[in-house]
Amino acid sequence: MPLATLIHRASLPAPQVSEAQALQWLHEHYGLSGTLRALGSQQDLNYRLDSARGRFVLKICRGDYALVELQAQHAGLKYLAEHSSIRVPGVITANNGEDLLSLQADGAAVHVRLLEYIDGQPLTDFNHLGHEVVAGFGRLCGEMDLALAAFDHPGLERTLQWDARHANALIQHLLPVITDASQRASISAAAEQAERRLQPLLDTLPVQAIHMDITDDNVVWQRDAQRHWQLQGVIDFGDLVRTWRITDLSVTCAALLHHADGDPFVILPAVKAYHAANPLQYEELQALWPLIVARAAVLVLSGEQQVSIDPGNIYSRDNLSHEWEIFRVATSVPLALMEAAILDAVGYALPAIDSDGFAPLLPSLVGREFALIDLGVLSPHFEAGNWEQAGIDQRLLAEAAAAHGLAASRYGQYRLSRTRADSAEEPDTFALHVELHVPHRTAVAAPFAGVLQSAGDGAVQLNGAQLNVRLWGVTTHLPSGTALDKGQALGEISGPLRVQLCRGEHLDAPLFCIPSRAPAWQALCPSPAALLGLACDAEPELDGKTVLERRAASFARTQKHYYVDPPRIERGWRNHLIDMQGRSYLDMLNNVAVLGHGHPRMAAVAARQWSLLNTNSRFNYAAVAEFSERLLKLAPAGMDRVFLVNSGSEANDLAIRLAWAYSGGRDIISVLEAYHGWTVGADAVSTSIADNPKALESRPDWVHPVTAPNTYRGEFRGPDSAPDYVRSVEHHLHKLAEHKRQLAGFICEPVYGNAGGISLPPGYLQQVYALVRAQGGVCIADEVQVGYGRMGKFFWGFEDQGVVPDIITMAKGMGNGQPLGAVITRREIAEALEAEGYFFSSAGGSPVSCQIGMAVLDVMEEEKLWENAQAVGGHFKARLEALIDKHPLVGAVHGSGFYLGLELVRNRETLEPATAETALLCDRLRELGIFMQPTGDDLNILKIKPPMVTSRQSVDFFVDMLDRVLTEGL
CATH class of the missing domain: 3.90.1150.10 (Aspartate Aminotransferase, domain 1)
Known part of the structure; x- marks a missing residue:
C-alpha cells in the first residue's frame, strides 16, 4: 500500500469555491440558476441548489482525485439504479454532454458534478434511534452489498483513507496529531488490540465493491403518518471502493454508536438485519467489532487532523464530538464480549469448551448435598420489599448454611436484590458466578492445570489452557506464578466462596451483568457447575414472548395487553412492577393498586380471612356491616345505603338499574367521550371511541349523549363555558319531554377521567343536576376512576363541582386489586329496586373483600x-x-x-x-x-x-x- 499516497489523501482540505463561483458554473455549464445552501463534507465541497427545475446537489472535489475514481462512482450509481430497488441519486449531464467537469478555481484544479437531490432527512443530530431504524440501517447495508457484489470498475482499486485495510498504517501516522498523552495512549492501545484480533482473519474475508459510508449522514429518511421513519434513499458515493465486504457494516455500526447512549449493544439489530439480508461468514462476524474499533480510531484521528489543517470547516469541527463519542463507546467493552454478542445475535456461538475431566474444586465435599437458595424474582424468601436490605442474599445463604451445613446460590439467576427503582438503566441482575457457604478451611484444589496468580479485589485466579477460574474467599500460601497440576492443592476456604469461570486470561468479567448482555457474558463466563459437581444452574424462565404466545392461543384477544412485546411481569412492590429479569418499572398506570403492589397488610388480611371464611353476602357476618358503615361515613349526609359489587362496570350497571327503578323511566343522558365500563348497561352509556370505535353509532335509543364539556379542546373552551355545554343537556331534555318519555337519570364522571382528569367547567354539574332532577331523573356520579382521594384536594370528584349526587359509584382502588366495587345512595332509591326482585353479586361484599376494603381505608389513613x-x-x-x-x-x-x-x-x-x-x-x-x-x-x-x-x-x-x-x- 503506497503510504505516501494515503497520507497525502488524508491531509487534503476541502476545496475553496465561493457561492458566486458555483452559481456561475451552474448557469454556464447546466443552464441552471437558483439559491445555494452549503452541505457538510469533510474533504469535498457540496451545495444544494434550489431551482425552478427542482433540487440538485453540486459536488466539488479537489483535482488530486483521479478521474477514474469519480467515473467509478457514476458507474456505481447507474448500476444500482438498474439492478436494485435502493434509491440513489442520478447524475445530471452538463450542456456539453459530459457528466464530469474538470475546472479551475483560483488556479486550483477541481472536479465538478451535479446530482439529483433526494428529499429526506439525515439522522445525524438525533440522539436516540429506535430499534427499527437501527435495523433499517443494517438491512440497507446488507442489501447494498448484495446489489454491488457483481459490480466492478477500474476506479474501485483506489487508495482511500477510510478503507479498513489501511487503518493501522493511517492510525500510526496520525497519532501525533493527538496532543493529550492519555488520549494518544488510549487510541494506540485500542488500535493494537483490534489489529491483533484481525490478523488471523484477514485472508478469509470476502472482497467486493462496497459503498463504505452508509451512515446517519448519508442515508435520508422521512416520517410517515404514524411518525415512523421510512427510508428514502442513499447519497454520497465518494467512498465507493473494492475492499473487505464486512467493512461496510463496520462503518454503519460505528456511525450508530454516537446514538447509543453509551451502549455498544445498540448495533445488534443492525447486525441481525444485515445478516438476514446478506448472510455473513463466521470470520466476518468475528472481524466486525475489531473493525469498528479501528474505524473509531481513524474517525477521531482524521477528524482532529482535518480540523488542524482546515479550521474553517464547521462540518469537521462539529463532527468531532460525535467521533470522540463513537471511540468512547467502541472502547468501553472488551472485544471478546462484543464478538460473543454479535455471534449470538445471528444464531452463532463461540467454540465449545471441553469441560470433561475437571477435577473437583472442593474434593472433600464431593457427593455432599447443598441447599440451593432461590434468590430470583419469585423467590419465597422475598416479601414486603426485604430484598432492598443490604446484604440480603448473603444473609439468606448464611442462614441456609447454618441450618443445612452447605448452601449455594444459582448460576445464571436474575437476582431480585439487584433491581433498581426509578432508573432508566437496566440493573445488573444476572449472576455470572456461584456463591457457596461451606466450612472454613475446606480444601480447594485446581480443577485443571494452570498458573496461579493474584487477580486483585481479594481474588485468586487459575489460568488454564482454555479457561481461567477466579475465586474469592480462598486463602493460598502459594506465590503468584505457581504452576499447578490438575487436582493439586490450591488453598483453603476462608469465607464465602465465589466461583467464576471465564474464557481468556485477561478478560475482566463482572460478577453480575445486565440482562441484555447476559447471553454474551454467559458465552464468555460459562457455569462452574462441572467443576463444583453441583447442579447449580438456574432453571430457564419462560420469556415474555413465549407467555404472550400462549396467552394468544387461549385467551380471547379482545382482552388487550399493553405494548406489542410486553415484558413478563410477575412481581410488584409499592409503585413499581418487576419483570422476570429483575428490572423495576415505574408504574404510572395502576390506579387499582392504590396502596401500591405487594402491600404486606393486604397479604396478611386476605390470608387471615381466607383461613376463616369466604362466602357471599347472603350469609350473616360482621364484615359486610362494618365495611358498609365505613363507606357511609365517607359519603355526603343523607346517603344511607350501600350495595357491594365486584367491579366498576357492575357498579355503574347497577346505578343505571336503580335510576330506572326509582324514576320509572328508561332514558339516560350520558356525556360524549366518556367511559363507564364493559357490562351491557355500562357499555351502553360509554361513548369513548378510543375504547370502542363504534361507540357513537351503536348506542341504544335510550341513551342520549350530550356534548363533552371539555374546556381545553371541546366545542366551547375556558372556565366560563358551562352555560354553553348545559344547552346540549337542555336540548335533549326538551326532546324527551316532547316525546313524553320519562327521564331516568344522568351519568357523568365529576372530573373528566377519560380525558386525563380535566375539570368540568365551574357550575356545570350544579346546573345539569337541577335540570335532571326537575324532570324526575337521578344524578349518578361515576367516581370509579377519580374518586376515593386520588385527586388529592378532595376525596370525591363531585366536591370539585360543589354538588351532591343521588348515586355514587366506585371501585378501582377500593380493594387495592381485590375485585371490589360499591354503589352508595339513599334508602328510597335503593329500595325502589326491590319491586323488581332482589339484587345479588356473588363476589360483592364477600368477607375477604370487605376485610380488604376496610384495610385499604386503614392504610390510606395510617400512611397518609x-x-x-x-x-x-x-x-x-x-x-x-x-x-x-x-x-x-x-x-x-x-x-x-x-x-x-x-x-x-x-x-x-x-x-x-x-x-x-x-x-x-x-x-x-x-x-x-x-x-x-x-x-x-x-x-x-x-x-x-x-x-x-x-x-x-x-x-x-x-x-x-x-x-x-x-x-x-x-
Whole structure:
C-alpha cells in the first residue's frame, strides 16, 4: 500500500469555491440558476441548489482525485439504479454532454458534478434511534452489498483513507496529531488490540465493491403518518471502493454508536438485519467489532487532523464530538464480549469448551448435598420489599448454611436484590458466578492445570489452557506464578466462596451483568457447575414472548395487553412492577393498586380471612356491616345505603338499574367521550371511541349523549363555558319531554377521567343536576376512576363541582386489586329496586373483600396517602406544567393529585392531537423503565394515575425521562 499516497489523501482540505463561483458554473455549464445552501463534507465541497427545475446537489472535489475514481462512482450509481430497488441519486449531464467537469478555481484544479437531490432527512443530530431504524440501517447495508457484489470498475482499486485495510498504517501516522498523552495512549492501545484480533482473519474475508459510508449522514429518511421513519434513499458515493465486504457494516455500526447512549449493544439489530439480508461468514462476524474499533480510531484521528489543517470547516469541527463519542463507546467493552454478542445475535456461538475431566474444586465435599437458595424474582424468601436490605442474599445463604451445613446460590439467576427503582438503566441482575457457604478451611484444589496468580479485589485466579477460574474467599500460601497440576492443592476456604469461570486470561468479567448482555457474558463466563459437581444452574424462565404466545392461543384477544412485546411481569412492590429479569418499572398506570403492589397488610388480611371464611353476602357476618358503615361515613349526609359489587362496570350497571327503578323511566343522558365500563348497561352509556370505535353509532335509543364539556379542546373552551355545554343537556331534555318519555337519570364522571382528569367547567354539574332532577331523573356520579382521594384536594370528584349526587359509584382502588366495587345512595332509591326482585353479586361484599376494603381505608389513613396525593401530586403537576414552556408538543396539563393528564398537540392554536407522537413517547418511556399509556378519543393524552404511595423521587424520575424523550424528538 503506497503510504505516501494515503497520507497525502488524508491531509487534503476541502476545496475553496465561493457561492458566486458555483452559481456561475451552474448557469454556464447546466443552464441552471437558483439559491445555494452549503452541505457538510469533510474533504469535498457540496451545495444544494434550489431551482425552478427542482433540487440538485453540486459536488466539488479537489483535482488530486483521479478521474477514474469519480467515473467509478457514476458507474456505481447507474448500476444500482438498474439492478436494485435502493434509491440513489442520478447524475445530471452538463450542456456539453459530459457528466464530469474538470475546472479551475483560483488556479486550483477541481472536479465538478451535479446530482439529483433526494428529499429526506439525515439522522445525524438525533440522539436516540429506535430499534427499527437501527435495523433499517443494517438491512440497507446488507442489501447494498448484495446489489454491488457483481459490480466492478477500474476506479474501485483506489487508495482511500477510510478503507479498513489501511487503518493501522493511517492510525500510526496520525497519532501525533493527538496532543493529550492519555488520549494518544488510549487510541494506540485500542488500535493494537483490534489489529491483533484481525490478523488471523484477514485472508478469509470476502472482497467486493462496497459503498463504505452508509451512515446517519448519508442515508435520508422521512416520517410517515404514524411518525415512523421510512427510508428514502442513499447519497454520497465518494467512498465507493473494492475492499473487505464486512467493512461496510463496520462503518454503519460505528456511525450508530454516537446514538447509543453509551451502549455498544445498540448495533445488534443492525447486525441481525444485515445478516438476514446478506448472510455473513463466521470470520466476518468475528472481524466486525475489531473493525469498528479501528474505524473509531481513524474517525477521531482524521477528524482532529482535518480540523488542524482546515479550521474553517464547521462540518469537521462539529463532527468531532460525535467521533470522540463513537471511540468512547467502541472502547468501553472488551472485544471478546462484543464478538460473543454479535455471534449470538445471528444464531452463532463461540467454540465449545471441553469441560470433561475437571477435577473437583472442593474434593472433600464431593457427593455432599447443598441447599440451593432461590434468590430470583419469585423467590419465597422475598416479601414486603426485604430484598432492598443490604446484604440480603448473603444473609439468606448464611442462614441456609447454618441450618443445612452447605448452601449455594444459582448460576445464571436474575437476582431480585439487584433491581433498581426509578432508573432508566437496566440493573445488573444476572449472576455470572456461584456463591457457596461451606466450612472454613475446606480444601480447594485446581480443577485443571494452570498458573496461579493474584487477580486483585481479594481474588485468586487459575489460568488454564482454555479457561481461567477466579475465586474469592480462598486463602493460598502459594506465590503468584505457581504452576499447578490438575487436582493439586490450591488453598483453603476462608469465607464465602465465589466461583467464576471465564474464557481468556485477561478478560475482566463482572460478577453480575445486565440482562441484555447476559447471553454474551454467559458465552464468555460459562457455569462452574462441572467443576463444583453441583447442579447449580438456574432453571430457564419462560420469556415474555413465549407467555404472550400462549396467552394468544387461549385467551380471547379482545382482552388487550399493553405494548406489542410486553415484558413478563410477575412481581410488584409499592409503585413499581418487576419483570422476570429483575428490572423495576415505574408504574404510572395502576390506579387499582392504590396502596401500591405487594402491600404486606393486604397479604396478611386476605390470608387471615381466607383461613376463616369466604362466602357471599347472603350469609350473616360482621364484615359486610362494618365495611358498609365505613363507606357511609365517607359519603355526603343523607346517603344511607350501600350495595357491594365486584367491579366498576357492575357498579355503574347497577346505578343505571336503580335510576330506572326509582324514576320509572328508561332514558339516560350520558356525556360524549366518556367511559363507564364493559357490562351491557355500562357499555351502553360509554361513548369513548378510543375504547370502542363504534361507540357513537351503536348506542341504544335510550341513551342520549350530550356534548363533552371539555374546556381545553371541546366545542366551547375556558372556565366560563358551562352555560354553553348545559344547552346540549337542555336540548335533549326538551326532546324527551316532547316525546313524553320519562327521564331516568344522568351519568357523568365529576372530573373528566377519560380525558386525563380535566375539570368540568365551574357550575356545570350544579346546573345539569337541577335540570335532571326537575324532570324526575337521578344524578349518578361515576367516581370509579377519580374518586376515593386520588385527586388529592378532595376525596370525591363531585366536591370539585360543589354538588351532591343521588348515586355514587366506585371501585378501582377500593380493594387495592381485590375485585371490589360499591354503589352508595339513599334508602328510597335503593329500595325502589326491590319491586323488581332482589339484587345479588356473588363476589360483592364477600368477607375477604370487605376485610380488604376496610384495610385499604386503614392504610390510606395510617400512611397518609390522601395527604401524599396532595403534596407529591402538587409537585408532580408543577413539574409537568414547566414542560409547557420547554416543549411545543406539550399542550396542557390536566387534573390534580395522582390523576393527571398531559395532553400532546402538534399545534397549540389548532390543537391538532399528537396521536402518533404520544404512542412513540409511551414506547420510549417503557425502554427507560416507565409504564405509561395514552388516553382520550384521540389517544394523545398521557393518563397519569399511579399508586398513591408514589414518591417525590419517582415523580422526578418520570418527569426527567419525559423531558429527555421530548428533547430527543418524536
